Amino acid sequence: MAKKAKPLASPVSVAFTLAWLEKRGSKRVAEGLGRFGIVTKLKVVGVPMATLNAFLKEFGTDQALSLALWKSGCYEARLLAAMVGDPEKVTKAQMNAWAASFENWADCDTACFKLFDQTPHAWELAKKWSASEKEFVKRGGFALMACLALHRKEEPDAKFLAMLPLIEKGAADDRNFVKKGVNWALRGIGQRKSPALKRAAMALAKKLSESKEAHTRWVGKDALRQLSRK
Structure with missing residues (x-):
């Protein structure tokens, strides 16, 4: 089974994470989503997957952050939510809701x-x-x-x-x-x-x-x- 990154040494906030994403966003990447058949009503800042992986590598997993990011209204934050989640703490209710x-x-x-x-x-x-x-x-x-x-x-x-x-x-x-x-x-x-x-x-x-x-x-x-x- 694929292994998740280590848990966060010290939790980061949703505000910090959204600001981190905004800083690394690209209009070109955001405008290119449609070419891949990706349609969303959420805010898109244009952060590529490689950059999201860098966040995971630097900060690790945090289930509370994962749940909050999914509800944040940002497309890339949703993707990051899946990446920083802790599978041992994920419930069926969460999976069905997502x-x-x-x-x-x-x-x-x-x-x-x-x-x-x-x-x-x-x-x-x-x-x-x-x-x-x-x-x-x-x-x-x-x-x-x-x-x-x-x-x-x-x-x-x-x-x-x-x-x-x-x-x-x-x-x-x-x-x-x-x-x-x-x-x-x-x-x-x-x-x-x-x-x-x-x-x-x-x-x-x-x-x-x-x-x-x-x-x-x-x-x-x-x-x-x-x-x-x-």
Whole structure:
């Protein structure tokens, strides 16, 4: 499992953090979000991910700061909230609340990749969210599956095999960010160091690639193409 940075030696405030972000913001970066399909109603200051990683490296984790940053009204602060959170202190209630407020693939994927997949609630909520009607909650379910496949190196195959029926069902959703999340989850499972998982993932990918629905075919064909690479 991916390891979080060390806890803060001395807590920093939300005001300090927002000022830190403002100082490092870039109008060019802020205006470029749309090119990546990132839409938000929050304030955007234009801080790249590499700079957010620098904050984490310098200041470490702080669960109280994480919760406050998520509610701060700043897009980059939301991403940072996921990065400085403490997975051992994250509750299911927090995860569900954050998921319900996801605005785009970026805050969704960052929360799943940087924080949620390290919590004990990840498996349960991946399944629950994958059945949601809300676009980015549903994407979050499949993003969690993909992140679990990537980061939980010691988990048994059975846990990931149980995800494949959920992925097959999710492939029927034609919404762009959902189908890409479904594809990511399928590829992630197939790319684990398990011949059995690769065979199962490729079999499902082949089945999906033969669907009558274009969006379902795309999920299968793209996964099959990438899983076939040596």
